[in-house]
Amino acid sequence: MSNVFTYLFTPIYKKNYLLFCKLGLKHACSYKNMVKKMKVKKNSAQFIFIFLGMLTAFGPFVTDMYLPSLPSMQTYFNCSVSMVQMGLTFSMLGLAFGQLIFGPLSDKCGRRKPLIVSMILFVFSTLLCIFSPTIEIFVSLRFLQGIAASGGIVISRSIATDKFKTKNLAKALAIIGAINGIAPIAAPVLGGMMLKMLGWQGIFVILLIIGLALLFCCFYFQESLSTQRRSSAKFNQIFSNFKKVLKNKKYLYFTLEQSFALAILFAYIASSPFIIQNHYGYSALAFSLFFGVNAISIGIGAAFSAKMASMQKALQVSVWGINLCAWGLMFALPLDASIVIFEGLLLILCFMLGMSFTVATTTAMDATRAQAGTASALLGALGFLFGSIVSPLVGVGNIMIATGLVLVVCAALTAFSACKGLAFLK
Numbered sequence: 001m002s003n004v005f006t007y008l009f010t011p012i013y014k015k016n017y018l019l020f021c022k023l024g025l026k027h028a029c030s031y032k033n034m035v036k037k038m039k040v041k042k043n044s045a046q047f048i049f050i051f052l053g054m055l056t057a058f059g060p061f062v063t064d065m066y067l068p069s070l071p072s073m074q075t076y077f078n079c080s081v082s083m084v085q086m087g088l089t090f091s092m093l094g095l096a097f098g099q100l101i102f103g104p105l106s107d108k109c110g111r112r113k114p115l116i117v118s119m120i121l122f123v124f125s126t127l128l129c130i131f132s133p134t135i136e137i138f139v140s141l142r143f144l145q146g147i148a149a150s151g152g153i154v155i156s157r158s159i160a161t162d163k164f165k166t167k168n169l170a171k172a173l174a175i176i177g178a179i180n181g182i183a184p185i186a187a188p189v190l191g192g193m194m195l196k197m198l199g200w201q202g203i204f205v206i207l208l209i210i211g212l213a214l215l216f217c218c219f220y221f222q223e224s225l226s227t228q229r230r231s232s233a234k235f236n237q238i239f240s241n242f243k244k245v246l247k248n249k250k251y252l253y254f255t256l257e258q259s260f261a262l263a264i265l266f267a268y269i270a271s272s273p274f275i276i277q278n279h280y281g282y283s284a285l286a287f288s289l290f291f292g293v294n295a296i297s298i299g300i301g302a303a304f305s306a307k308m309a310s311m312q313k314a315l316q317v318s319v320w321g322i323n324l325c326a327w328g329l330m331f332a333l334p335l336d337a338s339i340v341i342f343e344g345l346l347l348i349l350c351f352m353l354g355m356s357f358t359v360a361t362t363t364a365m366d367a368t369r370a371q372a373g374t375a376s377a378l379l380g381a382l383g384f385l386f387g388s389i390v391s392p393l394v395g396v397g398n399i400m401i402a403t404g405l406v407l408v409v410c411a412a413l414t415a416f417s418a419c420k421g422l423a424f425l426k
Helices: 002-015 017-022 031-040 045-064 069-078 081-110 110-129 135-165 167-219 237-248 250-281 284-307 311-332 339-366 369-393 399-422
Strands: none
Touching: 002 237, 017 110, 017 369, 031 110, 031 167, 045 339, 069 081, 069 135, 069 167, 081 110, 081 135, 081 237, 081 369, 110 135, 110 167, 135 250, 135 339, 167 284, 237 250, 237 369, 250 311, 250 339, 250 399, 284 339, 311 339, 311 399, 339 399, 369 399
């Protein structure tokens, strides 16, 4: 309201400046002070943290929350299993592609406007998903929905970079990293609970409500990127920032480290339902409990990394832990190890992944503050791209062998990227 009042009052004030002075309004000269008082107060730190947490969890919920409903959707649309799974693939591609658009745009236009556009687009596409008449239309809308949801993911990291400096940035991104690790695991569990009560359309109604809530928060959110700090490039040049960002070796290596670590997480998500339920014979409810415990482990790992003495130490510990657990799982799975060994290794692996996410994200974003939106876009896009590649690979041939191999290869590439990146932390 105060912004509207300022807009309406300012022209009148300027035009009648002398009149105000003649009427004895001594404070008429302090026009700037009056305008400052009319401005809306800055968002509180509590609101920023909650808002960023919601935005971060948004993307994983879009891709994973409806996973338990795939069999129901196959029956509803009367189509093949592979066609239903295309909805997941296209949403991940949309999340990757959309971040490459919204990231650079947020550097040029600020964070608030692109965020509002992305949320409006999400509400529109989700509403259409609910009433999709065919699976082909549904899959197409999932791509659009992924693009829309990507705005929240990429801009949330940029807002954190705008608002916080190195140490506080690490704490903020630790929270974001924890949520980013927990959300892909917690979303299917919540989706399974909602499915029994509401059906597959009900899950998308929940997503619609979340989208509307975030849209409301976007209007309340105050711009975090000042006009002076925005990119001065023309619209046809803003994507040239990708070259500048990729030339930053520190950013590049930590982005790759983050992406390979996320590939490990997605490989785990894709294979664990079949391993726990089909191989070990546990129920869907027990599987959900395993998922939940591992999600908590990721969150604890992300929080623990922010408490360590240095980023360098946290990175070394997490990378060693990831590789040891990956090798342990590669031998444990084909040898039919007990569920205690399997889950124990996964628990430690998830903890180490949580640490890794925080260190890599913080270091990469801190290295590219001038192009935070573009940097955040590449960071997020590569993670989802790598995840979309490894997810089907764990199902090739024997899932017990394929999963172990994928984990070991991704862990080795994580270590290689981390070693290269460590040179910039010394």
